[in-house]
Amino acid sequence: MELVFLGTSSAIPTSHRNHSSIALKAFGEIFLFDCGEGTQLQMSKAKISPMKINNIFITHFHGDHILGLPGIIQSMAFRGRKNPLHIFGPKGLVEMVNIIRNFGYFSLTFEIYMHEIEDGIIIEAENYRISCSKMNHTVLNFAYSIYEKRRPKFIKEKAIALGINPGPDFGKLQRGIAVKVGDNIIHPEQVLGEERKGRKIVYSGDTTPSDQMLEFAKDADLLVHESTFEGKYGDEAGEMGHSTSVQAAEIAKKANVKRLILTHVSTRYKKSDILETEAREIFENSTVAEDFMQIEVER
Known part of the structure; x- marks a missing residue:
């Protein structure tokens, strides 16, 4: 299971941080979480083909998380895609994707299936399970969990x-x-041994710190949590529906995760050292994501 960070900025992209998007390579597939403006260009630089993506998961409908969708859908059509595309997101997704279908002049060559989600399991496959949970933001936002199913050892x-x-x-x-x-x-x-724990990855989307996240991220191997500001801006972060590096680290520690990756960094930070330093004082295994960073999640 490998994460590729395609965009790690907050509301406005910068010369070194694009809008939010993460690709997960796992189970012979590529999953896309959020699709901010410029995502398909970032994918090209990371050598990830949009034609290999069958599932896109949107946390919420702020522009920095969705404005790349029209472009990536049209590019898939221009390339003659035939396989269906599944898009998951909050209520309102169907209306939004129907607008995209009629945006500009192009012929859609494949089916798009929209899934408006609620708390719980949204995909149950042979090798993995994907779940979602509502978080606290200024609009409806869902965090996502990807859990690897491991069969017991054959004796x-x-x-x-x-x-x-x-x-x-x-x-x-x-x-x-x-x-x-x-x-x-x-x-x-x-002839089988005991049940074996699979790997678990959790992505917060945009949210203030919450008890929901504590439960949802419990014992995760990797928690990707937004960290828009440093600790001293806690009040500002709360008013805007965001978290600080300190708050994200506290969540990671209380939820007993193995590793924390901070993302959704405010444009006020040309260098993110302060965010990482603050987080590590609370939860040592913390790292600030950079665009094109690749993280292998090991067992």
């Missing part, structure tokens, strides 16, 4: 002892399918 010695020969039956049992050996039915739990 070869147990299988052989039960009379199963190496081959297709091994694979069936690993996938949770019972097999027949002579007159006996061998069930997967007879």
